[in-house]
Amino acid sequence: MDDGKPTGPKAKWWSRPSAARATHSEAQIQEPVPAPEPALVPVPEEVADTEVTAELPPTPAQARAKPQHQPDEYSTPPYGEPGPWAPAPHVQHPVPTPAQGTPVPPQYPASNGTAPAGGSGGGYAPPPEPQPHAQPHDQLQPHAQQHPQPQPQVPAQPGTSLWLQYDPWSTPGQPLTHPGEPAKKQRRRGSLLVGAVLLALVAGGIGGGIGAYIERNGGITDLELPQAPKDNGNRAPDSVAGIAASALPSVVTLHVSGSGEQGTGTGFVLDQQGHILTNNHVVDPAGSSGDISVTFSGGETAKATLVGKDSGYDLAVVKVSGVSNLKPLPLGNSDSVQVGDPVVAIGAPFDLQNTVTSGIISAKERPITAGGEKGDGSDVSYVDALQTDAPINPGNSGGPLVDTKAHVIGINSAIRAADTGSGPEGGQAGSIGLGFAIPINQGKRVAEELINTGKATHPVIGVSLDMKYTGDGARVGDKGKDGTPSVSPKGPGAKAGIKPGDIITKVDGQRVHSGEELIVKIRSHRPGDRLKLTLVRGGRERTMTLTLGSASGT
Secondary structure, eight states, X not given: OTTOOOOSOOOOTTOOOOTTOOOOOXXXXXXXXXXXXXXXXXXXXXXXXXXXXXXXXXXXXXXXXXXXXXXXXXXXXXXXXXXXXXXXXXXXXXXXXXXXXXXXXXXXXXXXXXXXXXXXXXXXXXXXXXXXXXXXXXXXXXXXXXXXXXXXXXXXXXXXXXXXXXXXXSOTTOOOOOTTOOOHHHHHHHHHHHHHHHHXXXXXXXXXXXXXXXXXXXXXXXXXXXXXXXXXXOOOTTSHHHHHHHHGGGEEEEEEEETTEEEEEEEEEOSXXXXXXXXXXXXXXXXXXXEEEEEETTXXXXXXXXXXXXXXXXXXXXXXXXXXXXXXXXXXXXXXXXXXXEEEEEEOGGGXXXXXXXXXXXXXXXXXXXXXXXXXXXXXXXXXXXXXXXXXXXXXXXXXXXXXXXXXXXXXXXXXXXXXXXXXXXXXXXXXXXXXXXXXXXXXXXXXXHHHHSSOEEEEOSBOBOTTOOSSSEEBOSBOGGGOBSBOTTSHHHHHTOOTTOEEEEETTEEOOSHHHHHHHHHTSOTTOEEEEEEEETXXXXXXXXXXXXXXXX
């Protein structure tokens, strides 16, 4: 090559040159050419049948050959002394360099009798023993008559490479292995490895199939899901479950029919005599001769009779007879209720009895009016209500609103619907979280009057209000109904100094914005209670005190 480096197989670190190895100088390095075939030596006729090869002495050019590398004065591998970590392996002598060029590997006959032109990539091939490339002049024949000396034929194995591998670590004298021919131990290991892989694949397939079957079919045996054991059923008394367990035995469902109408509502037991409190609009369809049926939480049923009702308060009392083991529901105090207190509503929404819902008190003293279907105002109820977000639906009416002690603090009576209250099939609208309950303090007073007298009394101030007034406050009308005076003579208002046209703006310091709100505030009291009123007359504000009168309800 142009760089003067040999192109033959590079020496390993352990193959340093010896003094007996002959190489050519750098000036003699040329491109590798095939080694010349040794010449045939004439032999006597007696041995003409025997082929021999004469070994000729080296030529002067061979004697003057230099090593192919510079001497290493430091004796470092690969051309120096071998390292102390490994003994120098057995090596063979290189082929003497012929005069025509660098040595080439010997040509081994292939199975078809041809020799390869170059080495295969199978590994390092050891060079052959030195062969003379020239003969003495007296032994040479004319060039035209020279014939190559036949080389000993080496039988080749079918399907193997023409180049043999050189193993520097093998025992000297052991036969070389062919490239690509694995050792017997490697073949055995490869067979074991293939068998192990196949066994793992088969085992994995079987295991995966079994796992998929177990997952899909629930195992070899019947499927049994884990489950917590049954508890004793005890709940904290102030939890929703505890409150419901305490209050449900006192709650009943009412089915009312009569006069071509029927309805469903709720009520609760007041005492052991069988009195049950509910809403007036629940029992109103029965009229004076309708049928009222009561169903208790345990499933027992009984007939009930009307004791009394009042449309202005929207309350009624019925009574059952012949029923034992009644459990009255204890009454609380609605004046002690605070906004945000937790509450539980119990009833039969859409005839689903024993339904329990929970929420909080959203607001207090919410003035509302309900009813008015008759058009004459006789069925309008005015309630200073408790507002709750506990879900209340049609059928909850008359049911109890209880606190965390399972004490009644209100009677569920009305809801604010998102639409007109009737659907395409005539059904009523449901709850949107705006429910209203009559405070139990007012319900208790009215219930006692209905049980004792059959009627309830209403507190009054003895004035007629202008319900068409759109300003702020409640305006006293100029004239009463049927042309009567708007301020009843000798009534509570007249005695306090109220005159037609006065605008009442406050009751006991609380603002009122309409005539309905003034009625609600007055009916939240008992007859005989003293009230402090604030009014405006002629642009000037006045304050006065009056004592509430009494009127019979309807």
